[in-house]
Amino acid sequence: MSTPMRHGPSQQGRTPSQHPAAAPTPQASTPFSTTQAAAALSPHGPRSSPQQLKKSPATGTLSSGIISSQPGNPPLNFDSPSAAAALGGLGLDIQFDNISVGGLVGGANRSDEDDRKKRMDAVIQALWNFDTGRVSNDGLERLATRLGLECLWESAGTSVENDKVLVIAGRTMAVEVAIKNHVVYHASLTFNEPSPSLDKHVEKASAILFNDLALGPDESQLTKKLSKFRVNLEHLASLDRLSITPGLNCHEAVAGVWESLEKLHRWDVERLREDPALSDKPDEYLRVRALCNRHGCPLMHTRGRIGLTLDYWKQYHNYPGTKVEGGNGKTWGVLIDCATADTMVYTPVRVSDKWIGPNVVKTDSIDDEVMTATGPILDWLEPPNTILPPTEEAKSEGGLETTSGLSAPKPIEVAFMATFNPPVVVTHGIAMEIYKISAFNAPLSGNTFDNLLFPVAEGANYDPSEPRVMTFTQTVPTFVDIGNGQKEPDLKAHRNTLLVDKPVYGQVVTQVPISHPKDLMPMLPMLRQYAFLSLLLANSFKPREGREAMPLVPESRPAKEGTSNMSALDQKYKDFINSPERLKVDIVLSAHPIPRLQLVFPFKQITAMINLEIQLDGKIHIVSDNIFSDSESEASPFKCKGKFLGRKQWAQKLEDCENIGHWIEFIKYKLE
Structure with a gap:
């Protein structure tokens, strides 16, 4: 409605x-x-x-x-x-x-x-x-009060004088924090009304709150901050403030969406297991595959954050041993929450756990699924509207207030809000597609797609109508043959140059209101497409986490006699980066109408040229090239060592490694 x-x-x-x-x-x-x-x-x-x-x-x-x-x-x-x-x-x-x-x-x-x-x-x-303060009795009470929550101190029931329990209460929930001498030793979340959809996640949420407050192995009571706890308590307080008792519990509304999305995720995993090539794979592998290729993976209270997240893309998702939760690499997800409707056209929040049918897909009979060219049709349901009960309305007659009737049901001015975490940089056209699905009139930026991906340094001379060129030198781990079929690890230096020939307008997609979890499904393929593109470019033009970008020319600083300005390892790395033996890789970015990358690099006696498309769901398609072949009989200047790889297999290798530099080094090793 x-x-x-x-x-x-x-x-x-x-x-x-x-x-x-x-x-x-x-x-x-x-x-x-x-x-x-x-x-x-x-x-x-x-x-x-x-x-x-x-x-x-x-x-x-x-x-x-x-x-x-x-x-x-x-x-x-x-x-x-x-x-x-x-x-x-x-x-x-x-x-x-x-x-x-x-x-x-x-x-x-x-x-x-x-x-x-x-x-x-x-x-x-x-x-x-400003910093919310440190974990202490006063700090906890001050934070809760700022968020509009009630505070009540109780005795912990022990003989220790400073052993207390702080109850932080709202309309629908309460957080109990047991603290002794300003050190938290227990924290728990409870809800005022019993709800199966909420109760199954309470233990996990309580563990996150406790981890936010408890002292870690290397933490001191003097330095333990409230920053992480503040984020989660602020989220709980926001949902509590939007809830209306009785009638609307926003915590329960979000948990109900998880129930339906989890049912869809389990169905995706079962369908993947029907594939003979995947029948022997562990459940975790199939869950990761469903996360990145199907309808995402819903998680309640994950990665230190209380709330619902629909993960849809994960770095290293094709690596063996990758898990849905935990592990290395970056994860892209959609936070599903509630927010005030403001001035937007919206469908009010509905409290339900039945957003999708019991069979997940539409069926003509028990065994026959309704199919289209893209697969079975999902059986999305429309839960009834959540109606707030009428309240007693006081009317004034002759200066006296009398209760003479019931007011009309109050409209719900709360909507589901989907927040992209992290925000995704897309082109103007894709942003319009996403906003159209949610009927959201978002303000449009006048910035270019490439400048949103790689912001121009302040004060630099930049004309968005002109082609843009940027360079970055990085190391690429690889292997070299040492004879007798053995290989040893090696490092190569690549000097990458990005050329943006035709800049297009871009947008940072941050959040959109949704009326139904099904609204997110058509967005996921586009979000994966641009998440993977940003990952490929970041791996080629941004320093790895934990290591700063190295200057192309070393700075000459006078050192004291008998000393060195840097360690021998750092000096070796710097000399390696600035050596003249760097592989020059040119990457031409074209973002409209579909993201394309043209790779140009010296390869044996020729210049290799490979044109790639990054398609929906983060799939790679090799449009054209001058080094690959689709069959061993096809005329090609190069032959594969070992097992033959056609263009589809080469595209899959890039999807697997998620790194253009690694892919180029593999090409150099594999083709002869």
């Missing part, structure tokens, strides 16, 4: 009119001296809009002093040593443009209301983005 364009509640929280009148609180001597003031400054809490900042009793001194500067409420004195110490202690680099407090809050230099609000929001955001 579509809802016309309308304004939902702000993502920063409810407006003051939606809250009951708050009880006055004592005025603070400084803007950072109380928990209430800190909570009011939070941009994510329920009291964080500029209007609320003015009207909240907890910030009466702050708001009247900063925004109105009325008589009786003197302006806040930022020139005082305590205020200066507070701001300086936070480590904030806030530029006030040669103004004092009056200039910040509405003096002669900044009289425009919108400008004052913008500057105030910048200060609030800077305060909120």
Whole structure:
């Protein structure tokens, strides 16, 4: 069901009119001296809009002093040593443009209301983005209060004086943290109402929360930060804030989507096992294959993050031993969450675990699947709308409030939101395809596809209408024959040059609203296509993690007599990188209408030229070349050592290694 364009509640929280009148609180001597003031400054809490900042009793001194500067409420004195110490202690680099407090809050230099609000929001955001603090009794309570959650301290039931339990409670859930002498030794998540779809994941979520707070082997009580715990608690608080009791539990809505996606994933694995070539493969191998080639793999509470993720691409996915969770390599996924609808056209959240039929696919009978040219048709279902129960409506008659009836059901102003993690750089046309599926009107960037992949350095001379050239030198591990059929490892240096002949507009796809998990399925092939392209280019033009890019010409620094500026190994690596024996590899990128790479490199007595297409689902197609052949009888200047490889097999090898440099070295070794 579509809802016309309308304004939902702000993502920063409810407006003051939606809250009951708050009880006055004592005025603070400084803007950072109380928990209430800190909570009011939070941009994510329920009291964080500029209007609320003015009207909240907890910030009466702050708001009247900063925004109105009325008589009786003197302006806040930022020139005082305590205020200066507070701001300086936070480590904030806030530029006030040669103004004092009056200039910040509405003096002669900044009289425009919108400008004052913008500057105030910048200060609030800077305060909120600042480090949340360390794990401690006060730090935990302060963080929970900032997120709009209730806190209650209880005795742990032991004889230890400082052994306590902090209960962080919302409408639908609670987090219990057992802490002794500011060291957390237990944490657990519970939900107020029993739910099978939620209860099966509670233990895993509790383990993540505990890992966020517990001291690791190399961590100290003085340095243990709340940063990781804050991200997960903020996620729980957001879903809790969007939930409406009774009627809508956003935690349960997300868990219900997992139930249906997991059913689809298990069906994908069973279908893969029917392939004779895969029948003897372990379950984990088939799960990874379904993740990258079918409908993805849904995971609840994975990689240290609480919530639902639909993984759709994984680095090294064709390597033996790769696992769905854990292991090396980068993973691409879609975080499925809930968010306020704002002004977008949306279908409200529905709480259900039946988004797909019991047989997963449509059938004419029990055994016959409904087939199309692309395969069986999935049996997606449309769960009923979640309806909030009517509430008692108080009407005023003659100055008296009387309950004379029930109000109409309140519309749900919450939608499912899919957030791409990491964001994917795509061309303008692909972005339009993705936004069309979700009916999302996203703002378009005026940036080019290549500049989004490889941002131009600040101050560099860059004309997006002109061809772009960039170079990078890297080492490529390979093997060399040493005789008697034996090989030994070796390193080769490649000087890669990227040429973007015809720049096209690009877009960073960050998030889209969805009304149904089926909306994600047509997006996955396109997302894999550009995730794999970005991986290929990054492996050729970005330094590997943990090693900085080496300069092409070594810097000459005077060293003390008898000493060296670098280790012998670093010097050997640097000399190797800058040696003249670098293989020159030219890579021409064409992004429209389909991503293509042209590889040009010297090969024996000729110049090899290979044109590749990166197709949907991250598949490689060799369009043309001058070194391969499709059969041993085909005329070709080169022959394969050992087992013959045709163009499809060569394309598969590139898909397997995910690295152009490794692939080129394998070509040099294999062809003779």
